[in-house]
Amino acid sequence: SQKIEQNSEALNIQEGKTATLTCNYTNYSPAYLQWYRQDPGRGPVFLLLIRENEKEKRKERLKVTFDTTLKQSLFHITASQPADSATYLCALGAGGGADGLTFGKGTHLIIQP
């Protein structure tokens, strides 16, 4: 069955450092991958989308890579700030008509001042 794995434990990073979050998947051939941020009591908020034929995408302090051979995506936040503390969700999309995303459990990121 399809499986998406993200760091199951909280990730503690010191302010100013780069936070790197991992998303691994098995038994899946996604057409694209998305990353979302979720704060307590709120719905997920879209951050970045990367397609299967793309290796890297950047947006301000955010960078995502996508390796379809390794079946892995890495999500980087550079110059991290306490305001970046949240849960980050990886989501895979099959494309086509039934394009509802399949989400991982998320990684809880804590940026310490």
Next chain:
Amino acid sequence: EAGVAQSPRYKIIEKRQSVAFWCNPISGHATLYWYQQILGQGPKLLIQFQNNGVVDDSQLPKDRFSAERLKGVDSTLKIQPAKLEDSAVYLCASSLQGYSPLHFGNGTRLTVT
């Protein structure tokens, strides 16, 4: 633009009772999704609508859950009868089309006692 609206924000019911959730998507978004998020887990797709029609309901427990999207705009999700394991946050999301980011509401937190 106005975001995805959901109500109620919280709901507490006893098992075997029924409950309904309402969602108003972003104007112009043809695709609407209902997700279930159990504490500590990522969102799980229950049902996807494209305009009025159902695209994917493969993970919807149809013996107790039902959903409709009238006139291709608002949607309601109903549970009848509720079980303890239905305690979760029910998230509604909408998007323009495939590959588009999902825009989530803040969800309805359901507690079944």
